[in-house]
Amino acid sequence: MGFFDKLLGVKPSGLRVAAPLTGEAVALSEVSDPTFGQEILGKGAAIRPTQGKVFAPFDGVVDLMFDTGHAVNLISDDGVELLIHVGLDTVKLKGEHYTAHVHSGDKVTRGQLLMEFDPAAIAAAGYDVITPIVVCNTADFASVEAQLGPVTQGDGLLTLTK
């Protein structure tokens, strides 16, 4: 709930997950990797990034910073388990073109820089840099809705209801 919502006394209608990256938000079904595209890992959205930076989409904790730096698992203070996976099959890059700025176990606040990556170099290496953002505990929620279109990091991306 934002400052103005508080000011106006608007009640939150659900849990919010902000966009961790700047770019174009698209439906998960547009991701060519079926593990994401068929929502096997959970519901969410994907962002085609225009900048190589990932920011914390909420206040929470880093459950796992992958040692390859290509993905990060976060748990929000209100219980959303989120996987941010930068690029498809990028586990194979073994850390190249990725720089982690947080460690597993770190507490993070919304908007904090989590990792940087080089989109051009990743694309040049032959990988799709589309970034699925997936609620791993989708089963704990009645619905997960995504806001699609151009996004700037910090904008609303997902709304979850219990």
Next chain:
Amino acid sequence: MKTFDHVIQDPLGLHARPAGLLAKAAAAYQCAIQVKAPKGEADCKRLMAIMRMAAKAGDTLSFTCDGPDEDAAVAGLQEFLKTNL
């Protein structure tokens, strides 16, 4: 209660995709399924907990299935692991 072990063959280890497929495979059974790796253990139906173990190629995963359909779970998971991990 039934237990079995599996050594990870995937050179990339238990990364996001196999972890997701494993959680989905486990969710098909009623029984409780726990998995233990060298660096931690997890409820095998919870994806993020599985990923957190950060299990690598060559690591041994020990599974415990406990509940009414534990025999089916052991058979199903062993088949899944043989093809996917």
